Structures are given as structure tokens and as C-alpha cells.
Amino acid sequence: MSPVVKTCGIAAILVVAVLVLAPVMALLAQAETGGWAVAAWPAIRFTLLQASLSALISVVLAIPLARALMRRQFWGRGLMISLLGAPFLLPSIVAVLGLLAIWGRSGVVSDILATVGLGPLDIYGLKGVLLAHVFFNLPLATRMLLQGWQAVPSEHFRLAAQLALAPRARFALLEMPVLRGAVPSALLVIFMLSMSSFAVALALGGGPKASTIELAIYQALRFEFDLAAAAQLAIVQLLVGLSAAALAFHFGRAVRFGGGLGAPFQNWDSRRWPRWLDGLVLITAAVFVGLPLAAILLKGVAGLALGLPAGLPLAWAISLLVALVSTTVALALALALAFFITASQRGDRIELFTLLLLATSPFVIGTGLFILINPVASPFSLALPITALVNAALSLPIMLRIIRPALERVNADYGVLAEGLGMAGRARFRLLTLPQIRPELGFATGLAAALSMGDLGVITLFAPSDMQTLPLLMYRQMGSYRMDAAAGSALILVASSFALFYIFDKGGRDAGTG
Amino acid sequence: MLELDNLRITQDDFSLTADMVVPQGATTAILGPSGGGKSTFLLALAGFVPTTGSLRWQGRDISAHLPAERPVSMLFQEHNLFPHLSIAPNVGLGLRADLNLTKAEKTAVEAALKRVGLGGRGADLPRQLSGGERQRVALARALLRNKPLWLLDEPFAALGPALRRDMLTLLEEIRAEQQATVLLVTHAPDDARAIAQNCVFVDNGRATPPVETETFFRQPTPAFKAYLGV
Numbered sequence: 001m002s003p004v005v006k007t008c009g010i011a012a013i014l015v016v017a018v019l020v021l022a023p024v025m026a027l028l029a030q031a032e033t034g035g036w037a038v039a040a041w042p043a044i045r046f047t048l049l050q051a052s053l054s055a056l057i058s059v060v061l062a063i064p065l066a067r068a069l070m071r072r073q074f075w076g077r078g079l080m081i082s083l084l085g086a087p088f089l090l091p092s093i094v095a096v097l098g099l100l101a102i103w104g105r106s107g108v109v110s111d112i113l114a115t116v117g118l119g120p121l122d123i124y125g126l127k128g129v130l131l132a133h134v135f136f137n138l139p140l141a142t143r144m145l146l147q148g149w150q151a152v153p154s155e156h157f158r159l160a161a162q163l164a165l166a167p168r169a170r171f172a173l174l175e176m177p178v179l180r181g182a183v184p185s186a187l188l189v190i191f192m193l194s195m196s197s198f199a200v201a202l203a204l205g206g207g208p209k210a211s212t213i214e215l216a217i218y219q220a221l222r223f224e225f226d227l228a229a230a231a232q233l234a235i236v237q238l239l240v241g242l243s244a245a246a247l248a249f250h251f252g253r254a255v256r257f258g259g260g261l262g263a264p265f266q267n268w269d270s271r272r273w274p275r276w277l278d279g280l281v282l283i284t285a286a287v288f289v290g291l292p293l294a295a296i297l298l299k300g301v302a303g304l305a306l307g308l309p310a311g312l313p314l315a316w317a318i319s320l321l322v323a324l325v326s327t328t329v330a331l332a333l334a335l336a337l338a339f340f341i342t343a344s345q346r347g348d349r350i351e352l353f354t355l356l357l358l359a360t361s362p363f364v365i366g367t368g369l370f371i372l373i374n375p376v377a378s379p380f381s382l383a384l385p386i387t388a389l390v391n392a393a394l395s396l397p398i399m400l401r402i403i404r405p406a407l408e409r410v411n412a413d414y415g416v417l418a419e420g421l422g423m424a425g426r427a428r429f430r431l432l433t434l435p436q437i438r439p440e441l442g443f444a445t446g447l448a449a450a451l452s453m454g455d456l457g458v459i460t461l462f463a464p465s466d467m468q469t470l471p472l473l474m475y476r477q478m479g480s481y482r483m484d485a486a487a488g489s490a491l492i493l494v495a496s497s498f499a500l501f502y503i504f505d506k507g508g509r510d511a512g513t514g
Numbered sequence: 515m516l517e518l519d520n521l522r523i524t525q526d527d528f529s530l531t532a533d534m535v536v537p538q539g540a541t542t543a544i545l546g547p548s549g550g551g552k553s554t555f556l557l558a559l560a561g562f563v564p565t566t567g568s569l570r571w572q573g574r575d576i577s578a579h580l581p582a583e584r585p586v587s588m589l590f591q592e593h594n595l596f597p598h599l600s601i602a603p604n605v606g607l608g609l610r611a612d613l614n615l616t617k618a619e620k621t622a623v624e625a626a627l628k629r630v631g632l633g634g635r636g637a638d639l640p641r642q643l644s645g646g647e648r649q650r651v652a653l654a655r656a657l658l659r660n661k662p663l664w665l666l667d668e669p670f671a672a673l674g675p676a677l678r679r680d681m682l683t684l685l686e687e688i689r690a691e692q693q694a695t696v697l698l699v700t701h702a703p704d705d706a707r708a709i710a711q712n713c714v715f716v717d718n719g720r721a722t723p724p725v726e727t728e729t730f731f732r733q734p735t736p737a738f739k740a741y742l743g744v
Contacts, residue, residue, distance in 0.1 A: 416557075416581075426612075
């Protein structure tokens with residue numbers, strides 16, 4: 001291992017460890033100062049309930065959808081797969097707005113129901129949280145299952161067709177192994193995402209019956225200023241998150257972000273399953289995912305036609321700045337860690353260590369930082385640097401998961417050749433590694449920038465009332481029922497997130513020869 | 515002169531011993547069944563697999579040297595070129611690993627490409643070349659690196675018979691010009707007969723010392739007979 005890789009790698013591990021452990025220490029110290037609050041129980045119960053149900057519903061619905069996508073060749077299949085990628089990049093608060101436009105009290109569905117004399121829908125509480133989480137995670141689960149199926153060699157499908165396997169045997173031989181591999185990790189990933197999806201709980205949950213742990217932390221910090229209660233809740237969140245992360249790690253490392261899902265499968269058994277049923281599944285899914293997206297676009301255009309909402313340009317600039325700073329920090333850390341992990345013989349353990357550290361939800365880190373900073377300075381004055389730092393921690397595991405396999409691939413394919421030619425250090429990075437991992441680097445950077453741009457999380461703990469990022473501005477507009485303004489902000493926000501992703505991803509894919 | 519003195523290659527549960535002197539300025543074919551360790555043998559000589567015992571080049575022990583420090587150029591069956599670099603820089607890497615080439619060096623690159631019949635193709639990307647042409651590029655690089663020992667791991671196995679014969683002829687011509695020592699792993703006895711002066715047989719954890727090709731085929735060992743299926 002070169003000294004540069006070693007120094008940077010160890011430095012990055014230390015940064016991550018301090019970034020995570022210092023806040024956790026602060027939480028532990030603070031939690032001691034108050035008696036254990038019984039009030040936390042409903043929040044814990046609701047968090048576990050909604051996260052489990054979100055995972056279960058998303059995965060159960062994803063199975064028929066993935067199977068339909070797998071075996072049918074139809075016009076718009078590529079578009080549909082792209083559509084399934086959209087919710088992952090969509091800022092949660094924007095998605096909530098889109099869902100409200102369809103399923104809310106004055107949404108499209110309620111309007112239709114009113115014509116036949118039925119009362120309006122109410123999507124606040126558990127129903128709404130589940131709806132939003134399924135909207136986000138059904139596409140994610142579907143893509144994970146599709147990736148699993150794509151790993152089956154086409155020879156196996158041909159063999160099954162030749163042998164004219166009965167449906168049950170076919171299921172047992174071909175589909176079951178894929179599901180056994182993909183379903184547990186899909187369940188756990190969605191459980192973790194749903195557990196720490198603060199913006200959804202903030203916008204659609206609330207009240208004693210539908211409050212998540214993170215929401216309770218937010219209330220304890222912002223409204224009651226009860227640091228001990230916040231710290232206790234954060235520790236609970238941390239423990240649940242760590243357990244889920246450890247299980248996810250155990251159940252497989254199959255989680256890939258992105259990757260081509262282009263070609264449909266060669267499939268000779270599709271006649272056994274009624275065509276119309278697959279069609280119904282596909283159309284329902286397209287409508288379920290597509291309608292809120294369309295609503296965001298239409299309402300956003302209408303909202304912007306009324307003029308630019310007050311405060312939007314400044315909030316946009318702040319969000320962009322935070323996104324770029326956090327992405328830079330995350331990229332530097334991810335590169336240092338990825339190189340170190342790839343070169344180290346104990347790479348897997350180091351990766352596990354960093355991923356587990358980072359499984360602490362950003363909200364937990366934010367709470368700890370709040371408690372840490374509170375005695376020395378006003379946490380509110382440090383809102384932006386802290387948001388950028390926590391967003392970087394949020395993106396780091398995703399980036400690491402994308403960059404490390406790319407590095408390993410380069411080393412496996414060209415390591416021997418490069419060593420034989422004496423390519424080392426900077427020359428090797430410039431001439432071999434960088435051009436080879438550019439696509440993954442661009443993709444990972446684009447994801448990090450888009451996620452940070454759209455994030456509505458720790459900023460809510462820290463932001464003073466006169467300062468806001470674009471998602472926070474949007475949330476505040478929704479809170480004061482300025483829905484046109486919120487719709488306009490949502491469109492700008494989602495366009496900016498997608499543009500950031502597109503610019504970085506494209507920059508990575510455009511071939512540059514050294 | 516390359517001397518292998520009680521050389522032992524161990525990797526996981528595989529091990530191979532070799533005790534031989536490789537004839538200098540000649541081509542030695544390495545034959546043997548799949549999985550017998552032919553490729554590992556070459557990788558060990560190139561410094562990619564750890565060895566015990568001694569490995570001497572011109573009397574100097576090189577067994578502790580890094581791959582880039584050894585007097586060795588290696589050619590693989592594929593992946594010899596970096597796909598994102600065009601042909602000229604791929605060859606130029608043979609002169610400078612950081613590609614800061616002088617004018618004279620660039621001229622040398624073009625000359626090497628010309629020698630393998632690819633003059634004027636320097637700006638093409640590897641994917642624009644056929645499989646045979648790509649291997650010619652790799653040969654051009656080996657030519658420029660000017661290392662005395664060439665290790666070739668089935669470099670022409672994926673080519674058709676006529677093309678393969680052409681490549682073998684080109685290889686033997688260039689080897690003779692350079693006075694290089696070539697070790698060529700192949701699973702085709704015909705290749706060995708076409709250009710190799712000597713043959714080594716690798717099987718059962720042992721690499722036999724080189725035998726003159728004609729003798730090797732005229733008086734085959736039982737193991738070689740079994741391999742040929744005769």
C-alpha cells in the first residue's frame with residue numbers, strides 16, 4: 001500500500017469515527033441527566049410498525065411487478081424502468097406534495113369520490129406514511145429484484161424452457177433462489193430507509209399516535225428543549241438502526257445502486273401467465289408512480305406562473321452551496337476510504353466498520369452535534385456547516401458502495417498489466433484508475449449532490465426561523481397553506497436535484513481519454 | 515540466462531516446483547493440461563505470485579524483485595490494452611509509465627507500430643481493432659520495452675488458424691531481431707512445433723526441464739502422451 005493511500009485512508013477513518021462517535025458520546029452523557037421517559041414508547045412502537053409494514057408492502061407488491069417487467073417486452077419498457085429510478089432521487093418533501101395532490105383531502109381521488117357522495121380521503125397518520133414509503137420503495141424493491149433476476153444466466157432460462165418444467169419446479173429452481181437472495185436485503189434496506197425518513201413523518205405523521213422516534217427528537221429539541229429526552233430517543237434510534245444494518249450486512253451485499261437493467265429477459269414461459277394480468281400490474285404501477293410525478297410538474301408550473309415565491313432564490317442558493325460542499329466532503333472521504341479498503345487485506349472489516357458507524361441515522365448524528373455544540377456556541381448559528389457535514393455522512397456509504405466495486409474491478413482487470421508496466425502512484429491514477437472509474441464516480445457524485453440538495457432532515461433541528469434551505473422553505477410554505485408557492489418551490493427543487501444528478505452522471509460517462 | 519533453482523510456487527492449495535535452465539535467445543513452449551499451472555508458472559516468473567527457492571537472471575537473483583523491476587514483458591490472452599487509451603499511448607506506456615513522452619519517444623512508438631503492421635493506427639481505440647490487431651499492439655509495446663525475457667500466456671488462443679500462424683511468424687521474426695528469450699504458454703502442440711526450439715511440460719505440480727522440440731515430440735514422455743491422447 002502506498003503511503004499516500006495509507007495516510008489518507010487512516011485520516012478518513014478517523015474523520016468518520018470522530019464524526020460519529022463524538023456525537024454518540026455526547027448523547028450518552030446527556031441521556032444520563034434525565035429519567036427515562038415513558039413517553040418514548042409509542043414513538044418507538046410506531047417507528048417499528050411503520051418501517052416493518054413499509055418494507056413488507058413494498059416488497060410484496062414489487063414481486064409481481066418485477067416478474068411482469070422481467071418477462072414482458074413492451075413499448076415504453078425502458079421508460080418505465082427509468083420512471084422506477086425517479087423516486088430515489090426525488091426529494092421526500094416534494095414527493096409528499098405530489099402524493100397529497102393525488103391522495104390528499106383536496107386531491108384528485110377525493111374529488112372523484114365526492115362525485116359519488118363519498119367523503120374525502122384522510123392520508124395523515126399511518127396510512128399516509130405507508131403510502132409515501134411504498135411510493136418511494138416499491139420502485140427500489142422492484143429494481144433490486146430485477147437485478148437479482150438478471151444475475152441468473154440465460155442458459156438456465158433456456159434449460160427450463162427445454163425441460164418444460166412445471167410452474168412449481170420452475171419457481172423452485174429459478175425464482176426461489178433469486179427471491180431468497182434479494183428479498184431479505186430488500187426488506188432490510190427499506191426498513192432502514194423508512195425508519196429514518198424524517199421528512200415523510202414530519203409532513204404526514206405527527207400527533208401521539210403517529211410520531212416516529214426522529215419526530216419525537218425534533219419535538220424534544222425544537223419545542224421543549226429537553227436535551228435529555230432527545231438524547232435518549234437518539235440512542236434508541238441508533239440501536240435499532242445498528243441492528244438493522246448488521247442484519248442487512250449479514251444477509252447479503254447484493255444491494256447495488258444503478259446499473260443497467262436494459263435488456264428484457266429471454267423468456268419462453270410467459271404464455272403460462274395471463275398477459276392481461278401482467279398488463280394490469282404494469283399499468284397500475286405506472287399510474288401509482290407516475291401520477292404524483294405528473295401532479296408535481298403541473299402544479300409546479302401553475303404555481304410558478306403566479307410568480308417566484310418570496311425567499312426562493314436565496315433558499316435555492318443556500319441549498320446548492322450546502323449540496324456542493326457536502327458532496328465534495330463525501331467524495332473526498334469516499335475516495336480515501338475506497339482506495340484504503342481496496343488496498344488493505346482487512347478491507348471487508350474496515351468497510352463493515354465504516355458502514356456500521358454510518359448506519360447511525362443522520363438525525364442521530366445531528367442530535368449529538370446539537371448537544372455537543374450547545375454549551376459552546378448557538379447550534380442555530382452553525383446550521384449550514386452542520387447540515388453539509390451530516391449530509392456528507394449520509395452520502396458516504398452509498399458512494400463507498402458504488403466506488404469500491406469499481407476500484408476492485410479495475411484492479412482485477414488491469415492490475416497485473418499495470419504493475420508489469422511499472423505504473424504506480426499518480427501516473428496509475430491519472431492514466432488507468434480515474435478514466436476507468438469515471439462513470440461510477442460521476443454516478444455516485446450525482447446521487448450525493450441530488451440527495452443533499454433535496455434533504456429535509458437535520459436542517460430542521462438547527463435552522464433559525466429566518467434562514468432556510470429550499471426543502472425547508474417548501475415545508476414552511478406547506479405549513480402556512482401557501483400551496484401554490486410550495487408547488488412552485490417543489491418544481492424548482494426537483495429540477496435542481498435532477499439537474500445536479502444529470503450533470504455529474506453525464507460528466508462521468510462522457511469518455512475522456514488520457 | 516534464466517535459471518530456476520528449486521523454485522517453488524505455492525498459491526492456496528496449489529503448488530509447483532521447477533528446476534531448469536531456460537535457453538537464452540530462443541523460444542520455449544510451455545505445454546500441459548488445463549489447470550496444471552502453466553499460467554501460474556508464468557505469473558510467478560513475472561513476479562505476481564510469491565516463490566521460494568532461487569530465480570536468477572544472468573546470475574543475479576531476481577526472486578525478490580517487483581514485477582516492474584524484472585527483465586520481463588508479459589502478454590496475456592486478452593486485456594493487454596487499456597480500453598480508454600488509444601493505441602499510441604498504450605504502446606507508449608512501454609517506454610514511460612507516466613506517458614510523458616519526448617518527441618523521439620513518440621517517433622519510436624510509431625516505428626514499433628509500423629513494425630507490427632499497424633502504422634498510422636496510433637489514434638484508434640482498442641475497440642476499433644480486431645483481436646489479432648490488438649495482440650499486435652501488445653507485441654509492439656513489448657518490442658519497445660526492450661526487456662530480454664518475454665512471457666506469453668496463450669496470446670493467440672482466441673484467433674483463427676491462419677491469423678494465428680501469421681502472428682506466430684511475426685513473433686518469431688521480432689524475437690530473432692531482438693535476440694529475446696521467449697516463454698510461450700500454449701495448449702496447441704502445433705504452435706510449439708511451428709516456432710519453439712524447446713518445450714517444457716507442466717503437470718502434477720512439476721515443470722520438467724526444457725527438451726529440444728523435435729526430441730520432445732519424437733520421444734514423448736508418458737505424461738505428454740496421455741495429454742495428447744495417443
